[in-house]
Amino acid sequence: RKEVEQDPGPFNVPEGATVAFNCTYSNSASQSFFWYRQDCRKEPKLLMSVYSSGNEDGRFTAQLNRASQYISLLIRDSKLSDSATYLCVVNSWGKLQFGAGTQVVVTP
């Protein structure tokens, strides 16, 4: 079983719409959680950290459910530039475990 699992997508989203997706993680002792964005053939870039109380950064909202061991990301008012692969990342004892990513394609 993979440490971090994500729906690979793609999620095809009309511009301006809302899209949400989850990931699940297997290590209940994981300490911190992140969403990264990766564009094609580029390095991952930190989008936002995920806190237990849920947090928002502009059009992006992240939620963490420790009891069920899942993390979610919601993107409101999607822009064409939001098209990318979103990586769910879990920090366990200083090591980052990456999901394979969820591909989002925002269409005009």
Add this chain to the structure above:
Amino acid sequence: GAVVSQHPSRVICKSGTSVKIECRSLDFQATTMFWYRQFPKQSLMLMATSNEGSKATYEQGVEKDKFLINHASLTLSTLTVTSAHPEDSSFYICSARDSGGADEQFFGPGTRLTVL
């Protein structure tokens, strides 16, 4: 934000040769750097943790004699793929953690290795 560079960005080599990839933290010191590998449509997989002044810690299944890591200074770690084979072709990415900062890892732009 903090900047991490990698060199080269792309390399094509013949089977059996060795390839060295450099990872540098440009504006901060990094006691710890990490080396990842990513195959197409797959997740980044941690290969090893590179610690300045000491031996690297390799993840299970990663051959330390094949992937040599040297972290000689607080701003430079190198990964050498020895006797490369076509199955070593991949996207290699390093990251660095600011010694004086929080948990965040800053990623280099990656090196695309193609072994013919």
